[in-house]
Amino acid sequence: MNMHAQPQRTLAETALIDAFGERLSLLPGDGAVMVKRDDAIEAIKHGLPTRRVESWHYTDLRRLLTKVPAFEAGAVVKALAPVLEGSAVMPVLNGVSNAKLPEIEGVTVQRLSEKLTDGSVAPGLDPYGDDDAIGALNTAFVADGYFVDIADGAVLEKPVELQNLQAGGQSHVRLLARVGAGAKAIVVERQAGEASEDGEALVSSVSQLVVGDGAEVTWLIVQEQPDTATHLAQFKAHIGKDAKLTLFVMNAGGRLVRQEVVVRTTGEGADFKLRGINLLAGETHTDTTMVLDHAVPHTTSTEVIRNVVTGKARGVFQGRINVHQYAQKTNAKMACNTLLLSDDGEFSTKPELEIFADDVVCGHGATVTEIDHNHLFYLMARGIDEKSARGLLVKAFVAEVIEELDDEALVEALEERLDGWFSTHG
């Protein structure tokens, strides 16, 4: 994790290490899983990453993670109505999955606690690098979640919604999904919670997805944590031959948020789309970090991230596209646009290209700016007051990304959430 020896452990580091000792006997897992947990806590003992660790340059976790709450939740939470009407909902409440599993044709669902107990998920528990603090934290403490297996050729009529809800305390959840060859599915990953009384929550959530050859998956992450929560999340995916993955990430909450996206194309013809909107208000620190590996020839990707920064919010976007030596004919494009609306807010971005193949077309663009005065003037000249005009422009700026999704129900549901955010923060 952190290569630099730390002089002294922070309170948070100590709390995590102590908690591990106390929780160990309660955590599910066979021998293999326990070995992974031990390795993971060793990594944390070396210290949480600081800004000297390149991938954490703008999110100094060691400094920012000041408090680690006790494990127990402050209150009971209930499953939420799904984002997309008619979805099959699978909630994880305060870190515990529901014993009653839904029955969906072509889909097998298992509780992750069972998969941990029998050790079948042990190989996937390794962090992906020595700077993977979220992976290590989650591996050490993960207790539950779901494993969703979508059979080859299955075309899901209804979306699946995985909810990870908390009301204070700590929860460490893993959501695994395998989408079989030629299958089609829409999956919503909902990350939310209620502000607990003492106002502290620590959530780590790791999603792992394997998209089979020729499959098509749309995966939506909707993060609306209360502004007291620390939310450390990771989304990892492998995309097979001629498969398509569209990942939509919406961050609209949380105090300290890091959403990592780690994607690898593993078969020729694979296509990855990332669309993200970060709506930042209050004193949030929200970091979206993507590492995309084009590992085989003839794969494509596009990433568009739109950010709105208000209040004293701090936003970060890091996006790295690695094109491996044999990944000829890669076509990758990334854009990150930010509207910085307040003088107390800040936004840092680091779009990276690492290219080892020559026959590729790669590009990235990044902008940070305020609202265009010409646009504002145009609207105000038509009798719209300044506040409404600004609101319209900001909304249009992010809605553009949503409208690109070619599913009407999806667009409507997301615009509704967008309106919800603007009505409280606009």
Add this chain to the structure above:
Amino acid sequence: MPAVQETIDRVRKIDVDQYKYGFQTEIEMDKAPKGLSEDIIRLISEKKGEPDWMLEWRLGAYRRWLTLEEPTWARVHYPKIDFQDIHYYAAPKSTPGPKSLSEVDPELLKVYEKLGIPLKEQEILAGVQKPAAADEDEIGDNVYKSGRVAVDAVFDSVSVVTTFKEELAKAGVIFCSISEAIREHPELVQKYLGSVVPTSDNFYATLNSAVFTDGSFVFVPKGVRCPMELSTYFRINEKNTGQFERTLIIAEEGAYVSYLEGCTAPQRDENQLHAAVVELIALDDAEIKYSTVQNWYPGDAEGKGGIYNFVTKRGDCRGDRSKISWTQVETGSAITWKYPSCILRGDDSSGEFYSIAVSNGYQQVDSGTKMIHLGKNTSSRIISKGIAAGFSQNTYRGQVSAHRKATNARNFTNCDSLLIGDQCGAHTVPYMEAKNATAKFEHEATTSKISEDQKFYVMQRGIPEEEAIALIVNGFVKDVIQQLPMEFAVEAQKLIGISLEGSVG
């Protein structure tokens, strides 16, 4: 370049190992023993006849250096440097301050002639000996038009000669070696040295502060437009020496100066260290244009030998409406680690960075810039063109930041990479940090190879493949070449052509 294709030996065509300036010169040298200690620093300081404050300054930096660790964040790989295995001082024996060129060791002059830096010829052309009185008033305008260049030649650790000094002095411009400046103008040096790159800045800058042996000093007083291009030519000749030069350029209110540096070194199997520091200071309404054509020995075709070029360059736009412009053409060095930066402190100040980095063979380049916007209405522009061929790795690493009070900061960044062959790598790592809502930052980057269509179009007109590529590459880097002083634009174009030879196929 294609135009000189015929003159280049056909046999060497497929070989990247054809560094033109790889010769070595036998000159009697005065060297300090290998290694670094307080005694060596005292020795350097004594050899240079420096005042006590300078020695203290060096020792302070050395003590600081002992506490620092070598940076490892750049995308370059090399075996650990043994800092005790380097001569920190090497000077041609005959150097106690030549008064004129005739006193300079003829061997030395031959070196510069071979390098195409005709010190002597220029002095004769300039007619320094007997300037006609009538002409004197016109000198300001005329010399500029005639395209003459004042040169400071640095050989290993010392400056051997500076041309056109008297003429520059008439305009009030001080152009001399930094050692001379420490002796002759201590008040200026003391005021500005280390004010942009402090002694504690980074590992290599701190090392440089402790052991720097020479470099150039330029002072352009208030309201003066420097009447000619200034230039320094660096040459590493001696074995196992490190070159640590320090350049300090000050442009007072309303002054203008254009400065160019060039560098070469002999071909050797072992690696040599070059850790320079350049500080630029621009006061109100001043403008400094700094151009570099860097052609240190890049190592042979197997990646053996070559210069480690670890350089700290920074300009401080201290005054309002000041401007600093960096232009660099990087074709040499085994490893380049270099980020010429601008601190835009004054209101309405602006910074520019134009770069071409060509890497071939096993070269590793990690270069870019930093634009730090502090003042109001500051603007910066970055144009970077990276060309990677052979087995080289070429990284652009740049930072643009706007601080809280930097209202209306404006940046435009464009970095393009061109890959020639599938064994090389091109990487782009830009950092953008905005803390002010009125900041407007734009960044765009692309990576691609030369398209078959482009190549076909040119070749169809009867131009052979290698020349076609050179032509397309020159089109690719045109934006940057245009920023170079005219005399060097041609040289730079040729250099790029030579660097890329053997990269086809």
